[in-house]
Amino acid sequence: MHVLLFPGQGSQFKGMGGQLWRDYPQLTQMASDLLGYRIDKLCLEDPDNQLRMTLFTQPALFMVQALHYYRWREKGIAADAVMGHSLGEYSALLAAGCFDVETGLRLVQQRGLLMSQARGGSMAAVLGMSADALRTLLDERGLGQLTLANYNSPTQLVLAGETQLIEAAAHCLSAQGIQCVALNVSGAFHSPHMQAAQRQFEIFLQGFDLNDPLIPVIANATALPYPKGQVGALLAQQITSPVLWVDSVRYVMDQGNFTYTALSAVAEKPCTQALGKFVEEIRTTASTPAAHVDYALPPTDAQRLGSQVFRERHGLDYAYVAGGMFRGISSAALVQRMAHAGMLAYLGTAGMPLEAVEAAVLDVLSTLKPGASWGMNLTPDTTYERGEHRLVQLCLKHGVQRIEVSGFNTITEPLVHYRIAGLQRDAAGNIQCQHRILAKVMSLAVAELFMSPPPVYWVNSLLAKGLITPDQALMAESVPLCDDLCVQANPAGPTLGGSLALIFPSMTRLRSAMINRFNYRETITLGAGGGIGSPEAAASAFLLGAEFVLTGSINQCTVESGATDCVKNLLQHAGLHDIAHAPNSEMLNDRPKLQVLHRSSLFAPRANRLLELFNQLDSLEAIAQPVRTKLERDFFNQTLSDIEAQRLNVLKDKSREREIQHVLTNPKVRMKMVLSAYWHHGLDRAASGLPSDLVNAQVHTSAAIGAFNNHYNQDAGFNWQSRHIDQVAVMLMTEAARQLRETRVFMP
Template structure:
């Protein structure tokens, strides 16, 4: 078999393409029209040194490579069995495979070159003498957290990328290592194939939305995963290629593993020929299963073929592709909501711009505040990222739930995180129904999506079912929904996706992921079959996820996405006080405790909170114990009452109740006056709000009363980053936390499966 390989940026030189320009005048005319300048002049004369500028280099190399390929085909009549390209060269491989025509290719690389040319302040360096694993280990050990691996060019040549100063610092460090033969700085303006190309890749994706790709006729091996392109993945791969490593070593190893393979370099230069010879002499083939090859070119396989020795995982391929597509995400990753705006508007925007989904923490906030913050989020993201809003169950005040539902409908929030629900409520149905519309073809669609956070199978079953018929009927009678909406509600589940919440910060049933996830996944499958739902409901995992090992375990259990919470509370964007963040950054896995939930005090619901350095858990549990064993405050002994008023509340019960009168409606106050136990509950619940406010505001005089929702995941995260710059929470950003966690999870899984094989 034969593979044609196409070189990328770096092979440009004055005079390239001289032998083919006159042979394809029609194509040159097309190129000049698209580019707005003479490509022949750029290549042959290099006016003002333009050939070294990325916006000119990339179209020039693509065009010369393409013409030389066409010339070779015309002269030899040979069609290669496979094609591959290094970075920019992948566009030539796709052109050869007829995924797009010449004009489209020129348009694509013109835009790509312009976007990459605009990226400044970055640098790249080739490290020669170390393997990719060794380079990664050095980066990790030396806390070079701002450096990414950009290219795996050969087994002992790895290119790193990052901010220019950081690359210079890394160069100095690598040069002290005995095995390193040379570190060479590359002449580039940006940190290509790294996280710093994120914005450029997003903008490039907008252009790709306008392109229609043809059926691939020759198997193309992708840079991002060293596997055969799937037709549906063309756009995704081209976006990812800009901000992910070029897996050139594994690309060649993959092709070597397919059978006896000859490689021919087509284009301007012979740099790939040298790389391939090194890979062939220094690396072993990847042995591939038959089903790993998408095309019919499997004649060289035998029944003795072994399974792959490696399983390649990437941060943005973890989890369910369907889930990522449903919410237009790059990562199957959610930053879950945190009470009273701790998952702030800034946190939501930061995560959204990085291709993640974050939920705004609306619980405990006024409707005016929620609306203002949602408008801020919508304006900041402006279609460039997903976002959602938390919808916290309010069992005592269903009217508040409905008001929140109407606010979300009014502001066109298309996804909510339903949390702390024990069943379906009318407000949830109202929100779901408002998203049901009829498209131009007469098909009913639901635009409003619910991700339900559950920790009990019976609650999961309620969300995996259609809306309760009696509630739908009532809403219809009250003319809050239409007949068509009511009919459609019978055919769809209440939740579009389920997040299984194991033991975690905030509300928790102390669930165990190893038991919950498999059970609810099976329940999901049964419910989908029972109701014949057409769109698969994804199952996510939350609770205890603060390290790569925990994330990997969740994915291994079958999670389609992961949700983090506690680890995001100790980030720059979290809407709590610096004092709290200072404390949280020092906590370990044993520094949490369970206490009553203030919003569900009477029900005995539990939340997990910070124990280290505070008295809140002990005091909150004391209040609940008193509530259970007494019918009124008057029944409590005087010593205990004085202790609560002086030490806990720092004010009298009477002054607390006077304050409550200003916030609760007349009916509730009348009920409290006539029901001493209810009055005791209201007064005790005040302490929970008070303690929460102390923490968020950072009141240093009452630190012992801080109520801080958190789980042991943050303690595990703190230990994971203990020897890095992220030990300081001021260097923790919610998007970087997510990316780092996912990338490390992918690395962990790669290592695990490689060792297993």
């Protein structure tokens, strides 16, 4: 395996680049225009002594290495893998095709700016001491807060931390005859001191679409190849993570026949000093294990959150779910992007015609490989006759292997049909389930229904209709209706306003009791949803024992969401208190309330006003004329008589004659039919995409969107055009894992 190596900051010198600047005039001019100064003059002459400054060093080194790589590539030499030391990792990613040179320069320019602004920390190189010995010494002298920031070789390490502690460590080491050299840097790089810079860089990275490497790139933060979809996340993580150079070199050595070329800052010769010496020393001490910092967060920590059972069951990299949002807000594009990133998402089908749902399913299938992890949402849908049956038939027709069910208070025949139709036996006679169900519930009573085997009466009905086999009916006695159950404490839209901290422990006990009662072979995993909009909320859910987290509100405000741009513009500025409660469309006080966006919309107070009228009056005719005029003008934008005629025509088209007679002979029912049209009107206004219609828009959301905005908008105005669904997910999981790690919470 031949590996191309790129050095990091510290390898710069006046005159670097040489003839390369003249050989690549267009790239030289591009870089100079982007940076606002002559990059070639800086590198060749350094007239203002700026080349040593981080703000200038990083873009300069990246450009020289980029030009050197292009010259090296022109010789027709190929590499099997690439790796770079700290800043050099950007050159390695360029060589692997993750971005073009202009994008790389923009990233490095921002990285250099953020790192140059870091204050209050220092770094020092320690020579001639192993990592284990150094860590032991630091702990003994009360200097355990210092970070081992660079593992350059088995006997060259770099410390980072508060300046006072670095000075104390240097004095202690020098007194024992150990060489400790202070580094001329402005901050404690590659340590937790850089968290503010990392957060700002994470936001900056959202504006870029980064490709997966074409050849392996060994990451500084993990000493492993970059996984799929993780370029941005690992680049951000690199700012605070130690540079695991020893482990990185040993990884490629383990692949067999390791050879390398180290590209320096000057094209005429290879770098035979720093990187070469590191590699050769690592070669001669290959049997010595490298030490890792316990609290340093490898990106795999985010992937280890939650349940391994859940991840393996669905073939996921993260225990993270983007829940289905109605009317296609959870779009095909959203589902596809999440599947590519190793996470699970469900198409939002509620309120959509069957033809539109099928088109979305076919869209997903056209871009994802067979067996990819994705699913479809199913709700008690009355949009068309036998809606649940038709949706289940669509799932069976196209081989949809996962459904997410929400809004059910009882078990229906279509749910049972979908579940049992996927049961089969393996060669050993063990039950295998091909159809997975994730149930979103808000109460213990409903949870118990889904954690029980399918009701016998529905099983017998399906068997009598020939829709399942006798053996499938027998197997149904041994499996729960759902595989995964998400406890929704306070979700967007219909909500009971519960507390996750109160209901989740009870749900955990119920789950244990149900598994023991029915002796299930597979466990039912429990997840948490509702209000998951910040790393703190996700971390809290995992602390309660959640085996996965499910998000909703924050997903509406992403590029891939099917929400209109007008709605996304409102959501990206929503605060924690821009959420209101409205009555449900049935106008019954014992039904869950709706959580809706109150910013720029009067839907909630107007819906509450309609509920007051419904409770106070007995008929439409009892509404005073001034009030009726206001309703028709401001609420509905049409007369109540026209609304009545439209709703009756819908019932007529569906041949619901008995329902029509019931409406016409019962003034109160007639009144509810007309006034409840405002809820449909509100959904249509949200979907219209017209700013003038938003005053009556019904946008289901929760305070999670306010928490997300509050967390990520502090520095750089993280607008929705920069929010990609998978990147939002990785950010939440990564920061949640970091918080758990920093508080020393054990993660299995």
